[in-house]
Amino acid sequence: MSEFKKHLLLICHSRSGTNQRLAEAIADGATSDPEAIDFRMKSAFEADADDLLWADATIFVSPEHFGYMAGALKDFFERTFYPTENQVAGRSMCIVIGTGLDGQGALSSIRRICTGYRFKEVQPETIIVGEPSAADLQHCHDLGASMAAGLEAGLY
Ligand SMILES: Cc1cc2nc3c(=O)[nH]c(=O)nc-3n(C[C@H](O)[C@H](O)[C@H](O)COP(=O)(O)O)c2cc1C
Numbered sequence: 001m002s003e004f005k006k007h008l009l010l011i012c013h014s015r016s017g018t019n020q021r022l023a024e025a026i027a028d029g030a031t032s033d034p035e036a037i038d039f040r041m042k043s044a045f046e047a048d049a050d051d052l053l054w055a056d057a058t059i060f061v062s063p064e065h066f067g068y069m070a071g072a073l074k075d076f077f078e079r080t081f082y083p084t085e086n087q088v089a090g091r092s093m094c095i096v097i098g099t100g101l102d103g104q105g106a107l108s109s110i111r112r113i114c115t116g117y118r119f120k121e122v123q124p125e126t127i128i129v130g131e132p133s134a135a136d137l138q139h140c141h142d143l144g145a146s147m148a149a150g151l152e153a154g155l156y
Contacts, residue, residue: 005038006151009055010144013044013062013072019098022128023061025137026096029144036152044072049083057092057122057147057156060110064097067105077113084117092156094123094147096140103127122156123147 008030014020023041030039042051044062052058062070095110097103107125114121126143128136150156 005036006056006156007038007040007054008147008151009047009051009058010039010041011044011047011051011058011060011073011076012041013070014098015063015070018128018132019061019063019096021132021137022096022098022126022140025132025140026059026061026144026147029141029146030148032141032145033148033152037148039148044070044076047076047080049080052080052084052088055091057094057151058119059094059096059144059147060114061096061098062106062110064099064103064106067102069106069109073110074113081113081116089118091117091119092122092147092150093119094121094125094143096126096128096143098128098132101129103129120156122150 010023010026012019012023027041062073093114097106
């Protein structure tokens with residue numbers, strides 16, 4: 001059965017736990033129907049080119065660091081860009097930022113690099129400032145569920 005399921009990858013970096021909580025809420029939503037898709041969650045340092053080649057869609061979750069994405073996610077992009085070049089064009093992605101004050105620098109830097117991979121951004125960005133509220137975590141849960149449902153329905 002598994003070979004017929006679409007694959008959803010979540011790549012997260014979190015230094016002090018906020019983005020990890022967002023990622024776990026997304027994962028909960030993405031796996032609410034365990035039969036729908038195959039789901040894989042990895043830290044940015046752990047994820048590699050094989051994960052990206054496996055994924056039909058990827059969710060990037062990162063804090064903003066010094067007005068940019070987390071260095072761990074930049075490292076992931078540096079390690080995977082050439083090994084996956086021209087092999088992931090058109091695949092789907094979306095971006096989630098859990099940040100201190102702003103988040104725009106993290107968002108635009110991830111978006112710019114994803115343009116190089118020729119990913120298709122299929123959900124509006126999520127930027128959560130400060131401590132996530134219950135509504136923020138629910139939003140992340142729903143985002144995960146929506147990505148999984150879109151993959152299962154063949155939209156992504
Ligand atoms: C080294 C460092 C740099 C940061 N730079 C920014 C920044 O430029 N803009 C911002 O809004 N928040 C900044 N922050 C705050 C984090 O983005 C914020 O606390 C975030 O929620 C941390 O996520 P985490 O708990 O998943 O690590 C910075 C935090 C650290 C540790």
